[in-house]
Amino acid sequence: MTTTPTRPRATPSTPPTAGRTDERQWVGRGVDRRDGPAKVHGDALYTADRPFPGLTHGWMVHAPHARARIVAIDTAAARAHPGVVDVVTHDNAPRMAPPPSASLLDLSSLASRSRVEYLNTDQVHYDGQPVAVVVAESLETARYAASLVRVDYEVLPATTDFRAARDTATRAKQTPAAPTVSGTKGDAVASLDASPVVVELGLTTPAHHHSAMEPHVTTAHWDGDRLTVWDPTQGIDWCRKHLARRFGVDVRQVRVLAPVIGGGFGGKGSVWAGTLLTVLAARHVERPVRMALSREAVTRTVGARTPTMQRVALGADRDGRLRSVVHEAVVRSSTVGGGSEQVVAVSTALYATPALRVGTEVVELDMLPNTFMRAPGDATGSFGLESAMDQLAHDVSLDPVELRLRNDTDRTPLHGRRFSHRRVPDLMELGSREFGWAERGPGGRRDGDRLVGHGMALAYHPALTFEAHVVLRATAAGRVVLRTSAQDMGMGIATVLAQVVADELAVPLDRVGVEYGDSDQPIAPPAGGSTQTASLTAATVRAAERLRSRVQRLGPSAAGSVLDAVRAHGQDVEVVVGHDEGLRARAGTLRWIAETLWGQRRWQRAAWGAHFCEVAVDADTGEVRVTRWVGAFDIGAVLNAKTAASQLRGGIVMGLGLALTEESVTDARTGRLVGPDLTHYHVPSHADVPEIGIHLLGDPDPTAPRGVVGAGEVGITGVGAAVANAVFDATGRRLTHLPLTPDRVLGLAPEA
Amino acid sequence: MPAPPPARPVTLTVNGRRTTASLEPRTSLLDALREQAGLTGTKKGCDQGACGACTVLVDGRRVLGCLTLAMQAEGCHVVTIEGVGPHHPLQDAVVHHDGLQCGFCTPGQVCSALGMLAEHRAGAPSLVTEDLAADAVPLTSAEIRERMSGNLCRCGAHNGLVAAVREVAESGSAR
Numbered sequence: 001m002t003t004t005p006t007r008p009r010a011t012p013s014t015p016p017t018a019g020r021t022d023e024r025q026w027v028g029r030g031v032d033r034r035d036g037p038a039k040v041h042g043d044a045l046y047t048a049d050r051p052f053p054g055l056t057h058g059w060m061v062h063a064p065h066a067r068a069r070i071v072a073i074d075t076a077a078a079r080a081h082p083g084v085v086d087v088v089t090h091d092n093a094p095r096m097a098p099p100p101s102a103s104l105l106d107l108s109s110l111a112s113r114s115r116v117e118y119l120n121t122d123q124v125h126y127d128g129q130p131v132a133v134v135v136a137e138s139l140e141t142a143r144y145a146a147s148l149v150r151v152d153y154e155v156l157p158a159t160t161d162f163r164a165a166r167d168t169a170t171r172a173k174q175t176p177a178a179p180t181v182s183g184t185k186g187d188a189v190a191s192l193d194a195s196p197v198v199v200e201l202g203l204t205t206p207a208h209h210h211s212a213m214e215p216h217v218t219t220a221h222w223d224g225d226r227l228t229v230w231d232p233t234q235g236i237d238w239c240r241k242h243l244a245r246r247f248g249v250d251v252r253q254v255r256v257l258a259p260v261i262g263g264g265f266g267g268k269g270s271v272w273a274g275t276l277l278t279v280l281a282a283r284h285v286e287r288p289v290r291m292a293l294s295r296e297a298v299t300r301t302v303g304a305r306t307p308t309m310q311r312v313a314l315g316a317d318r319d320g321r322l323r324s325v326v327h328e329a330v331v332r333s334s335t336v337g338g339g340s341e342q343v344v345a346v347s348t349a350l351y352a353t354p355a356l357r358v359g360t361e362v363v364e365l366d367m368l369p370n371t372f373m374r375a376p377g378d379a380t381g382s383f384g385l386e387s388a389m390d391q392l393a394h395d396v397s398l399d400p401v402e403l404r405l406r407n408d409t410d411r412t413p414l415h416g417r418r419f420s421h422r423r424v425p426d427l428m429e430l431g432s433r434e435f436g437w438a439e440r441g442p443g444g445r446r447d448g449d450r451l452v453g454h455g456m457a458l459a460y461h462p463a464l465t466f467e468a469h470v471v472l473r474a475t476a477a478g479r480v481v482l483r484t485s486a487q488d489m490g491m492g493i494a495t496v497l498a499q500v501v502a503d504e505l506a507v508p509l510d511r512v513g514v515e516y517g518d519s520d521q522p523i524a525p526p527a528g529g530s531t532q533t534a535s536l537t538a539a540t541v542r543a544a545e546r547l548r549s550r551v552q553r554l555g556p557s558a559a560g561s562v563l564d565a566v567r568a569h570g571q572d573v574e575v576v577v578g579h580d581e582g583l584r585a586r587a588g589t590l591r592w593i594a595e596t597l598w599g600q601r602r603w604q605r606a607a608w609g610a611h612f613c614e615v616a617v618d619a620d621t622g623e624v625r626v627t628r629w630v631g632a633f634d635i636g637a638v639l640n641a642k643t644a645a646s647q648l649r650g651g652i653v654m655g656l657g658l659a660l661t662e663e664s665v666t667d668a669r670t671g672r673l674v675g676p677d678l679t680h681y682h683v684p685s686h687a688d689v690p691e692i693g694i695h696l697l698g699d700p701d702p703t704a705p706r707g708v709v710g711a712g713e714v715g716i717t718g719v720g721a722a723v724a725n726a727v728f729d730a731t732g733r734r735l736t737h738l739p740l741t742p743d744r745v746l747g748l749a750p751e752a
Numbered sequence: 753m754p755a756p757p758p759a760r761p762v763t764l765t766v767n768g769r770r771t772t773a774s775l776e777p778r779t780s781l782l783d784a785l786r787e788q789a790g791l792t793g794t795k796k797g798c799d800q801g802a803c804g805a806c807t808v809l810v811d812g813r814r815v816l817g818c819l820t821l822a823m824q825a826e827g828c829h830v831v832t833i834e835g836v837g838p839h840h841p842l843q844d845a846v847v848h849h850d851g852l853q854c855g856f857c858t859p860g861q862v863c864s865a866l867g868m869l870a871e872h873r874a875g876a877p878s879l880v881t882e883d884l885a886a887d888a889v890p891l892t893s894a895e896i897r898e899r900m901s902g903n904l905c906r907c908g909a910h911n912g913l914v915a916a917v918r919e920v921a922e923s924g925s926a927r
């Protein structure tokens with residue numbers, strides 16, 4: 001595999017990539033992803049690609065006001081247009097049950113980020129809210145006819161200015177087992193006042209859109225009370241349960257399929273209006289409906305990452321040792337859903353400090369609810385903390401790596417819990433060595449028109465596992481098949497699970513099949529929170545143990561390999577891990593809650609990393625180019641060196657967007673998104689992405705099943721700070737407002 | 753919006769096959785390929801020319817299917833991802849270098865890269881080309897990045913894509 005080190009060197013701690021001779025033949029290797037060939041040939045069928053007999057097409061009509069009451073909808077012209085099947089509005093739509101409130105006992109309740117009763121109400125709660133769906137025989141007809149729908153509104157007063165509404169914020173309450181939003185240890189304010197060195201930064205980050213390349217799309221088909229839904233959801237089970245509840249049918253009558261997903265990043269983790277309204281429209285017109293959302297519709301109806309206002313204050317001795325850490329955040333939520341976010345959690349994990357205070361406030365606006373996006377809270381909160389640490393290193397004249405070594409900790413600074421696994425000094429050593437940190441020279445060196453600078457920051461993301469169910473079957477025909485309703489939005493879950501099965505049962509990799517992406521399969525957790533791989537690895541390992549023991553009990557034929565034994569037995573052998581329904585399912589959930597709470601009291605498990613980068617800042621235009629990047633990571637055991645590196649690289653690339661270009665702009669007067677598309681919202685392009693070196697410790701977490709910790713989110717954390725710290729090194733300017741656009745770099749932007 | 757004009761038969765040559773379909777003037781090449789010809793390998797990522805997921809080759813040049821009306825391609829040779837394979841070295845290289853994750857942008861990246869390599873062979877410079885008068889522009893990683901920047905990838909598979917394109921360009925195995 002290519003981990004693209006900036007200087008080629010064998011790293012003893014890098015996981016083996018080929019030629020392994022021990023009994024675990026496949027785990028760890030950089031095996032090519034299984035769905036790669038179908039995807040490069042255009043053969044993989046995404047939801048919008050799937051032919052469907054008798055299909056009709058839906059198109060949304062959006063409200064142009066943040067708060068309003070619909071006085072009347074005139075659909076006559078749209079209905080009269082040839083090819084239009086019907087127009088669904090709150091005047092004629094079937095009723096839906098209201099969404100459930102969140103509960104730990106039913107995690108599918110988390111699928112609902114919005115309380116709006118779409119097309120069941122005359123109330124408009126955010127700009128962009130769908131108020132009608134046109135169903136037509138063709139996509140073009142539906143889109144055109146949507147322009148013929150006339151809606152009269154009574155416009156109501158709305159609160160849409162995040163800054164101006166700052167004073168209406170309420171404090172986020174800390175609940176058990178939820179990510180940290182508040183907490184105190186000691187008297188952080190008094191310690192801050194007494195500290196010889198104080199750093200205080202006020203920072204802001206804007207809203208971000210997930211911008212998965214595949215827009216949201218749903219195909220819904222009702223057969224009586226049986227519902228089949230094709231939808232690229234990150235949470236098949238949550239989506240299925242949510243739809244069953246909203247449409248008043250038994251969950252066993254709902255089937256959700258998501259075999260191929262074109263990216264998600266959190267944006268496909270909840271059930272948004274598009275999914276609900278496709279199902280609603282299909283019920284109304286009694287035909288299959290597909291609604292492929294336009295990029296504008298995705299942006300206006302699927303929540304974004306909250307903008308943040310942050311204050312970070314660090315008190316330290318002159319040798320850099322922390323005395324006090326204060327981290328406060330204000331986030332933006334909605335009057336109709338969304339919620340707080342763990343922006344300050346990073347400050348309760350990274351550094352030892354005798355006094356600590358973190359808190360979060362939430363402003364509720366008349367806007368589309370915010371939602372989780374890759375490393376919610378940690379992606380933006382790490383910008384705050386790691387920028388402040390960089391400033392502290394500068395103020396006490398220490399190398400940023402040395403400052404972090406002096407404040408390293410083996411316990412969580414807030415609760416004093418042990419980390420299950422933390423090797424931050426090793427990561428910084430590995431990363432600095434691969435980057436050549438010690439040889440970087442002074443900041444601000446001039447290279448033609450450009451000022452060169454270097455920066456670093458730590459990466460951190462907590463690790464959790466969910467309950468996961470699988471069925472593992474060894475067939476008399478000589479194959480092993482793992483079935484689970486897991487989602488693969490590009491992480492390579494089928495590839496790594498096949499590697500795990502192959503090793504656990506000592507069978508060739510090409511004999512292992514993995515079936516996923518269908519709610520008819522055993523329940524898997526959603527693909528989110530960096531939990532899926534670890535959770536499914538645990539269930540798969542248990543299934544393999546059971547299968548081995550079943551095979552051993554087959555009698556005389558049990559000699560030799562699992563496949564030989566089953567072949568000699570002449571019948572398939574199948575084992576089940578977990579129960580999807582009934583009392584035993586409930587017991588499983590309670591056991592998971594107990595294990596999670598108990599585990600959290602004993603230790604904190606996390607993925608870690610250290611970023612090192614080089615930037616070149618154009619001294620005349622203020623343009624920042626990232627020219628070099630090295631990331632060293634500890635994600636526990638590495639199942640597939642190639643796909644793991646790609647996950648981490650992907651996080652870093654999204655972090656480059658967060659640092660330099662990504663900013664969702666809302667007109668604060670109206671609550672309307674400005675340019676809800678990919679021409680105005682700038683995700684990194686090829687020219688923005690340098691060669692990114694990924695280096696892995698490959699050291700299993702002792703508390704995690706097979707030592708696996710998730711890798712999907714840790715990569716993006718710390719990236720914003722690493723870039724800003726490098727810009728500081730290059731220009732001497734401490735920039736605290738993201739993204740680092742040329743006007744800000746040149747000091748020309750008016751900042752609040 | 754004025755009412756749309758009616759459909760008429762349009763003949764396209766796609767992946768070497770002539771097909772005639774009744775298309776409205778407003779139908780994009782992208783929708784014609786996906787909805788009429790059943791060639792769904794070409795993806796709709798934004799439908800407004802920002803993402804490059806719909807890149808196809810028309811008479812050997814890369815174009816955005818969403819910004820091209822189907823009628824504009826009448827009489828032209830259109831090549832989509834389905835017509836590139838089945839075992840083009842670039843496709844194998846993208847898999848090997850893990851130049852994809854979700855795969856949604858991948859068909860557009862592959863078609864765009866093939867068009868880009870042809871442009872490069874024809875001597876076209878780019879914004880980052882230092883010597884505009886040179887007969888042969890070295891196809892460095894920086895050149896590939898610049899020339900491929902019309903194709904967005906949100907999973908962050910850029911490094912693998914560039915490595916794959918570079919490998920194929922250096923081996924001379926691209927058509």
